Amino acid sequence: MKEFKVTPIRNGTVIDHIDCGMALKVLRIIGVSSNNVSSPISVLMHVPSKKEGFKDVVKVEDRELDPKEVDKISLISPDATINIIRDFNVAEKYKVTLPQVVRGIVRCGNPSCITNLNEPVEPEFSVESKKPPVLRCIYCDRILDDTAEHLI
Amino acid sequence: MEFKGLDIVSIRDLTREQIEFVLDLSEKMIPYARGEKFTKMLEGRILANLFFEPSTRTRMSFETAMARLGGRTLEMSHPSMMSIAKGETLADTIRMVESYSDAIVLRHPHEGAARLAAKFSRSPVINAGDGAGQHPTQTLLDLFTIRRDKQHIEGIKVALVGDLKYGRTAHSLAEALTLFGAEVTFVAPASLQMPRETVKQVEKLGGKPKLTSKLEEVIKDIDVLYVTRIQRERFPDPSEYLKVAGSYRIDNTLLREAKQNLTVMHPLPRVDEIAPEVDYTQHAKYFEQAFNGVPVRMALLSLVLGGEL
Numbered sequence: 077m078k079e080f081k082v083t084p085i086r087n088g089t090v091i092d093h094i095d096c097g098m099a100l101k102v103l104r105i106i107g108v109s110s111n112n113v114s115s116p117i118s119v120l121m122h123v124p125s126k127k128e129g130f131k132d133v134v135k136v137e138d139r140e141l142d143p144k145e146v147d148k149i150s151l152i153s154p155d156a157t158i159n160i161i162r163d164f165n166v167a168e169k170y171k172v173t174l175p176q177v178v179r180g181i182v183r184c185g186n187p188s189c190i191t192n193l194n195e196p197v198e199p200e201f202s203v204e205s206k207k208p209p210v211l212r213c214i215y216c217d218r219i220l221d222d223t224a225e226h227l228i
Numbered sequence: 229m230e231f232k233g234l235d236i237v238s239i240r241d242l243t244r245e246q247i248e249f250v251l252d253l254s255e256k257m258i259p260y261a262r263g264e265k266f267t268k269m270l271e272g273r274i275l276a277n278l279f280f281e282p283s284t285r286t287r288m289s290f291e292t293a294m295a296r297l298g299g300r301t302l303e304m305s306h307p308s309m310m311s312i313a314k315g316e317t318l319a320d321t322i323r324m325v326e327s328y329s330d331a332i333v334l335r336h337p338h339e340g341a342a343r344l345a346a347k348f349s350r351s352p353v354i355n356a357g358d359g360a361g362q363h364p365t366q367t368l369l370d371l372f373t374i375r376r377d378k379q380h381i382e383g384i385k386v387a388l389v390g391d392l393k394y395g396r397t398a399h400s401l402a403e404a405l406t407l408f409g410a411e412v413t414f415v416a417p418a419s420l421q422m423p424r425e426t427v428k429q430v431e432k433l434g435g436k437p438k439l440t441s442k443l444e445e446v447i448k449d450i451d452v453l454y455v456t457r458i459q460r461e462r463f464p465d466p467s468e469y470l471k472v473a474g475s476y477r478i479d480n481t482l483l484r485e486a487k488q489n490l491t492v493m494h495p496l497p498r499v500d501e502i503a504p505e506v507d508y509t510q511h512a513k514y515f516e517q518a519f520n521g522v523p524v525r526m527a528l529l530s531l532v533l534g535g536e537l
Contacts, residue, residue, distance in 0.1 A: 215340025
């Protein structure tokens, strides 16, 4: 008999193929720490992946992600897939894709960068490499070292 | 080649052809920069000089350049006296200043300030140094000085010595020299050596940079020695500073080992990296280099403001 560690969800989003160890950061991206969560969220960490090695999975019930959240996930886990579930069926399935320009979702790591001051601009980065994600600040020209730590 | 209205934020924004165009025009500006010929090509034009950090050479040479072209300069009084001190954003300052002037020169303590200013200003913005970031007009005048002195840049062996980690002039110069086919060597103690990112960028442009901490190993082979200031405040231990600073002091004893036509450059101000005795040798080109800031900035101002000789 097949054993389910987590039961299928009726409506919501399954974020699959998250890089191992990144599930908690995905939770932070989708705002689980705030008080706006009313439906269950399941987190699977370090589960065997058919593709290779291990992966993390996050299931969010009764919620579909907005594009900004998907962009953020692509920054910390470029191989993740998003499955939109409606009435127990996969209604949509797609891989996250990192855009060419990343705007307003991550802060520059250079404390002396003008975007970290009180200026009316969104931080903006050009994506120099997608795998692994390498971001260069279009203002101060620095490469961002730890993307996950600088998510807005 | 169209330059009118162009922002000059980083040397990377310019192609090799554009840089050569600026250097060619700078050559033509020399008699005007010396006051031997006169022009009023920018008569009626106003340049805003916004210096949020102290500067002697850059600020004065922009002012001189604008005056030699027949234009005028708006100087900002001390930033602490202005609305910035009241908490105004740079974006707002720029929007106000651009309505008073035709072009803006900006020096600011924060990296990326010039890019931000360019975003908010319809008039061209010239970066005169943004924190530890870019200083493109310095790079242009350095290239101009080498080209004037050696007639070409390709194949020239250049050693950059001193604080290569924090010195903003060193990074963009290393890249620009490689773009022009010069061979670069980085001479610095390990703690102040060229950042990995710049070394990678030089390699990406086809260069094969050499890294060493010993100046005496390379002094015999090089054509240009580019000296930068080692800043005392970078060293927590003063004795460590003295040891490092002392090991890169350029004097006539060291230069005896060098090629006869070795060019010694320095963006200035110097402290004691170059002994005053060197000033009287044919190697010393740093005061000429400082003068070259005028024709190069004249060329840039005339181009972005659409003036013609």
